[in-house]
Amino acid sequence: MEVTKEDVLYFFHMRNSEKMGLIKRYYSILHTKESEEYKRFINVYLKHKYVLSEREQLVLDSVYGVKGIPLKLREVAEIIEVTPERVRQLVYKSERRLVNFLCQTYGVNFFNELRK
Secondary structure: OOOOHHHHHHHHHHHOOOOOOOOOHHHHOOOOOOOHHHHHHHHHHHHHHHHOOHHHHHHHHHHHOOOOOOOOHHHHHHHHOOOHHHHHHHHHHHHHHHHHHHHHHHOOOHHHHHHO
C-alpha cells in the first residue's frame, strides 16, 4: 500500500495532541487493528520506520502494537530496562525524528498543518 501526502497528514494529526500532556489521538485506534484508521496510521509508520534506530523501532513497535497488543509505557520500560518516563521521552524523540523525515520526504510543513 503506497503512502500519500494525505496519509502523512493523517499520521501527523493522529500523533499530535491538542495540548501538552494529553493523550495522543492514536491511542484510541491502537486496539482496533482491523479499522481503516489503524491501517492507515500504521502503514505510514511501517513504510518509514527504517529511518529510526533499532531501539526506537522496538519502542514504537511495542507502543503501536505492531507485533501484538499495544503495550503501556510501563511494560515497554520493563522490556528495555529503563523508566516509563524514559520510554515516553523515546516515543517523543522517535516520533519527532519520523515526522521530520516525512516532512522532508513529502514536502510538508508540520507546523503549518497543525494550524489548519
